[in-house]
Amino acid sequence: MNDFTDGAVAAAPAAAPPKDTRKADFEANKLSKRLHHQVGLAISDFDMIEAGDKVMVCLSGGKDSYTMLDILLSLRRRAPIHFDIVAVNLDQKQPGFPAHVLPEYLAKLDIPFHIENQDTYGIVKKLVPEGQTMCSLCSRLRRGILYRVAGELGATKIALGHHRDDMVVTMLINMFFGGRLKGMPPKLVSDDGKNVVIRPLAYVAETEIEKWARHRRFPIIPCTLCGSQDNLQRVQVKKMLRDWERQHPGRSDNMLRAMAHVVPSHLMDRKLFPFTTVQATGVPDADGDVAFDEEPCAPPAAASPLRWQAGPSRDTQE
Numbered sequence: 001m002n003d004f005t006d007g008a009v010a011a012a013p014a015a016a017p018p019k020d021t022r023k024a025d026f027e028a029n030k031l032s033k034r035l036h037h038q039v040g041l042a043i044s045d046f047d048m049i050e051a052g053d054k055v056m057v058c059l060s061g062g063k064d065s066y067t068m069l070d071i072l073l074s075l076r077r078r079a080p081i082h083f084d085i086v087a088v089n090l091d092q093k094q095p096g097f098p099a100h101v102l103p104e105y106l107a108k109l110d111i112p113f114h115i116e117n118q119d120t121y122g123i124v125k126k127l128v129p130e131g132q133t134m135c136s137l138c139s140r141l142r143r144g145i146l147y148r149v150a151g152e153l154g155a156t157k158i159a160l161g162h163h164r165d166d167m168v169v170t171m172l173i174n175m176f177f178g179g180r181l182k183g184m185p186p187k188l189v190s191d192d193g194k195n196v197v198i199r200p201l202a203y204v205a206e207t208e209i210e211k212w213a214r215h216r217r218f219p220i221i222p223c224t225l226c227g228s229q230d231n232l233q234r235v236q237v238k239k240m241l242r243d244w245e246r247q248h249p250g251r252s253d254n255m256l257r258a259m260a261h262v263v264p265s266h267l268m269d270r271k272l273f274p275f276t277t278v279q280a281t282g283v284p285d286a287d288g289d290v291a292f293d294e295e296p297c298a299p300p301a302a303a304s305p306l307r308w309q310a311g312p313s314r315d316t317q318e
């Protein structure tokens with residue numbers, strides 16, 4: 001397992017000096033450390049990047065993918081292994097898409113990049129009846145194109161900018177509307193079986209990404225150019241989560257932590273646990289069930305956002 005979390009992490013250079021220098025510098029430095037730590041930890045916990053990998057970083061022009069690229073480039077400079085990064089943007093020919101923004105930004109970074117021009121917008125507009133959401137077809141087309149591009153570029157990993165909140169919201173949507181306990185994994189094999197997809201921002205809260213994007217002054221491209229209506233379920237659940245988080249901070253982190261601590265014997269999936277063969281053993285078990293007691297809730301102090309133990313137990317203090 002490659003440890004991307006070793007060593008002190010200096011703040012990445014700010015694009016411009018903040019106004020309130022000392023306080024802003026202090027806050028930015030803390031945020032930088034948290035982001036580097038969380039991304040490094042996710043990479044290590046799930047062995048996302050190995051020596052010799054060529055990571056295709058998918059860049060949409062939104063805050064998430066800018067942040068992902070920014071932190072990955074910074075981590076690469078101090079990583080214990082060598083890996084390559086190639087940034088890829090799919091220009092879907094949405095009306096008003098400022099096609100010059102990303103090439104200019106990437107040229108300044110002096111890293112390899114590729115802009116793939118494909119008029120998926122035109123295809124989707126033609127095929128989806130007016131008033132219906134276009135996202136499902138649009139995403140499917142985009143996915144297929146990005147997989148193909150990954151093969152053409154010789155990429156061994158495809159990095160997507162989904163973050164902690166995306167993962168928690170996806171799990172809730174699947175529970176509420178799909179009747180499945182299924183989330184958005186930090187690492188998976190693509191549906192064509194040819195690519196490994198990674199989500200290095202898996203541990204990062206969206207609010208942190210928003211702050212980082214403001215601090216770094218990324219040239220954000222609006223995500224509403226296609227004119228598609230937002231997925232209503234996702235909007236509802238996201239709002240619910242944000243309200244909930246405001247009232248009870250730490251809930252989102254706890255939900256993400258829950259996804260890494262599954263207890264099959266305490267769910268109801270007969271494929272995961274042999275309920276039909278359960279027998280009393282007569283042997284006391286300190287970790288056994290306490291069927292008549294309330295499950296104790298973790299006190300807030302124990303819910304430190306970075307106390308992850310997703311893989312083989314790692315002590316992950318900041």
Ligand code: SF4
Nearest residue numbers: 134135138139226228
């Ligand atoms: S919001 Fe627009 S660009 Fe994004 S998936 Fe939906 S249709 Fe495609």
